[in-house]
Amino acid sequence: MIKEGKFGVHEAVCLVIIAICNKIFSTTPGYVTRTVGTTAWYMTLISCITAIAFFTLIYLLLKCFPGKNIVEIYDASLGRVVGFVFSFLLMVSFLLSVGIYAREFTEIMKTYALPATPPSVIIGTLIFTASVAVFLGLETIARVAKLALYPALLGYFLILVFSSEYFKLHNLFPILGYGLDKTVFTGILRASAYDEVTILAVFAGSLQGAAHIKKAGYTSLLLSGFIISLGLLCFSLVFEYTSIQEITIIAYILTRGLKYGTFFQRLDPIFLLLWIITTTIYISILLYTTVSIYCKLFRLQDARPVAVPMAVLAVSIAIIPKDFSSVLSVYVEGIRTYGNITFFIMPVIALIVAVIRKKKGESECAD
């Protein structure tokens, strides 16, 4: 098995928060508002609670197999063949996420910051940086995530505080949006927005025991829910929901519109730096997770030879979508809709099977 090193709860929390919360800078707020109207800010809390529920089941699964990661657990619980299929699907999900988010990021960069730069250059450099991170290892990525989170959160909250001048409370109404049932239903479906918490199960061996995983998982989900909800609330307070639905990158437009005096205006440089740094780390985390699952799946000792081929695959996936609208409507939406299956439902199946098998006396899960 590959040596991934160890990291603590703090690093794990930062890793997961960066992976989950990076979406607030992307097209997600616009899409969510299109679906549920003014209720996006508390719909995400419903998603968060659903994700917590799923994570509890994942935690129970990890607790059944102490010291094992999700790939080993799938093998132990479902048998080598079915376990292999489950792990492979998980790896494919992560690989698709790398490609699609890299493409989404590239399209936004082209629209707002680098209109003349070819997409291949942006995708290539982004994936190259992620590949370097894969070479350097999980410990390194976790440490950089920890270092980057503090300035990222500081910048994020500064933007939200500066935007308070433009808050209009009536923008939050109608408070029930398109109906409570729709909000709750969408909230449960979009629990996949928090599916990156599954990386804790992939790196279970690097965290010191199930208690640390539990602490890291719940803390990161709660903090992520708070950060995303607060951001969506601010967006809703500043812009009417009909406007948000039309805007691709709401966070960028918000920062661009900030103005305090004649000189202190347009905070989009802060936004760009934060967004690019967190996205690069996010893509690195996803690529490393993909490589790690692949190595565990095929019992490889060294992750480095897999890094470059996997990066090439990620670039290939990133250039498949025809245009930006297809990236959003087909691919990103596809990951959001079906992500629940690979990230949350499959571990639950493994847990159920483990419990049933335990009744047959093979494991400790029945206790």
Place this chain on the structure above:
Amino acid sequence: MKTITDMLTYKEPKNKELGFELLEDEVQSAPKQSSKSPKHPLTVEEWNEGRKAENTEDIVSTELRANLEVIRQKFLMPKNRDIIIREFKIGRKVKAFMVYIDGMMDKQTLNLSIFPQLMSGDVFEELGEECPVNYLMENILTVHDVRKTNKYSDAVMQILNGLSALFLEGSGECILIETRGFEKRNVEAPKTETIVKGSQEGFTENLRTNVALIRRIIKNENLVTEMLSVGNANHSNCAVMYMENIANPKVIQEVKKRLERIDAAFVLGDGMIEQFIEDNSFMLFPQIVSTERPDRTASFIMEGQVVIIAEGTPFALAAPVTFFGLFHTSEDTFVRWPGGTFLRLIRIFGLFCATFLPGLYVALTLYHIEMIPTELLISVAKAKELVPFPTLLEVLIMEVAFELIREGGIRVPSVIGQTLGIVGALILGQAAVAAGLVSPLLVIIVSITGLGSFAIPNYTLAIAIRIERFLFIFAGAVLGFYGISLMAVLLSYFACSMKSFGVPYFVPVAPKTKVNPDVILRYPIWTQKERPDALNTPDRKRQGDNPKLWISEDNRDEKGKGGNT
């Protein structure tokens, strides 16, 4: 062909382990440095086997002529003109000779304390059955340090270090007499780490003086000074200093192991040693901290770090080190905590300016003009109107000119150096603006960048930042903010993968360890009760639970007074 094949084929990594790591339970698991030898007592056969294995050619002969010939051969005499062999008779009876190097020994000691006693007629008056070598050492030689050896190699090495070797007729041992005395610089104020408040003493090129300077600060019997020789040909001495009960034994062992395993003919000073023993040679940031100040070195030792002082340079090395430790100076401790914190924040701001400012300027003016406020944009446009060069070239011209001024200022004599700095910075910059070669705004940016890099207290880190600045300029020129962000993440990845003697470089932030309130912000001195967690020192406590005992005593006195009245 082999190179191409190597590139295309997979090879197992040579070192599968993650290198030396200082883990949490290392103190307990580390082997204790016991004074008792772990070896079992030798049998007679083993002893005889060992004797046979010894190089008999290296053993001092009982015949004085033979010894004289060996010494002459070893020192390539008569070609070597600074080796002096003084032949004489001890007590006008026993033939002997003394070997020393001209200029390395103290003539006064030899002329007044050694030769007169040895050549006096009554030297052997009280000699009984005992060995003449022991008799001389115990009764005649009035020098503070004498010892004997039966090996030529040992004698030669000590002669090269400045000692005098005395060979006697009929004795298979020679006496090594401490007569070292050579020209050396006096203790002066440090040149590279000047501070306003605090000690004004700096190291010199003399190893013994440097060790004594630290001993003067740490008056503790647990302060250990081990002497090692590095360099296969030049045999330079270096001292490894640490506190026996504070430094982690694993770190001490690792430092000594790396020093002992330097396989190079010539090793001189801390700079070369640092390059031989550092963890990652291809990283920009320093992994061992170098200082010219004895007080700072003493504080490193008391923190649990291991210090290496090399012969020939006025610097000491300390390991392990963290990124945040490179921003600390002696002055932080000597001024009160608000001042210390403020100074550190200024340095970090300086680091930010030195690293990013020119790159951000390039990115803003080339890719993100719309992000510049209108008034500023007009100023920038006006300033650049007459400049014929593209922004990147303009920035590079100024940055390279600045680097030239800096380098030139260091190389020329100090008086001219200051003048050159002023001439270069003011007149050259002014002339460049007047000639329309660069914009005035850029001169301001380059000046602030320069000031920022001067604010970084560690010279090696400052050089790394100067190199990184150029990387950010190119990244900004190629991909704007995106390029700068990618470069920042990339360099962060490399920096975070680094370790200094098993300690992660960005500890205690990444990874998180127990924080002593003296990392970036500096809290009051009495709150800094523990040593850095990452060093994993056996004795974690730096201060007592109540470092200001006088407060409780005063309160008790007050209560006592209240009770009396």
